[in-house]
Amino acid sequence: MTIDQIVKDCKAKMAKSLEHYEKELRGLRTGRATTALIDYLKVDYYGNPTDLKSIAAVNVTESTQLMVKPFDPSIKNDIIKAIERADLGLNPMSEGNAIRINVPAPSAERRQQLVGQIKKMGEESKVAIRNERRDALKHVDGQVKENAVSEDQGKTAKTQIEDTTKKHIDQIDQMASKKSVEVTQV
Secondary structure, eight states: OOHHHHHHHHHHHHHHHHHHHHHHHHTSOOSSOOGGGTTTOEEEETTEEEEHHHHEEEEEEETTEEEEEESSGGGHHHHHHHHHHTTSSOEEEEETTEEEEEOOOOOHHHHHHHHHHHHHHHHHHHHHHHHHHHHHHHHHHHHHHTTSSOHHHHHHHHHHHHHHHHHHHHHHHHHHHHHHHHHHOO
């Protein structure tokens, strides 16, 4: 593996960690209805855990209300059970062939819990990024040790990896603070 490939691979893995964190943040409840709350909820569909968005249309009907319309009406009760089991604080109500979900505004205590959860998820993402940095630096050191590349090339690669790490960690901090402000606003 060349130095350029190591750096490129490291950047790609860090970007995936950032993307994963962004998806996790979208799923946090802020008091406004968003389909991201339940899109990836697993529903037992003929014995297979399946994403809700694959078996139903999920729409925001009002700012605090979601409407779930299953493609197969016979699984409506399974969807309701999955939403209740997810422990999101949502109360699904059956309405004809659809399911209506009111999204209540979180209490002040719940908002503080959410802020703590945001920070915890951010730290986990930072750890993943730092692990990628560690692995990439190990590969670069191995290349230098085997005399596959010069020490100068190794130093340059290490600098690129460090800069990329710093950039991604800063982005996580920005995303966390933005989401924390969004959650704490009433």
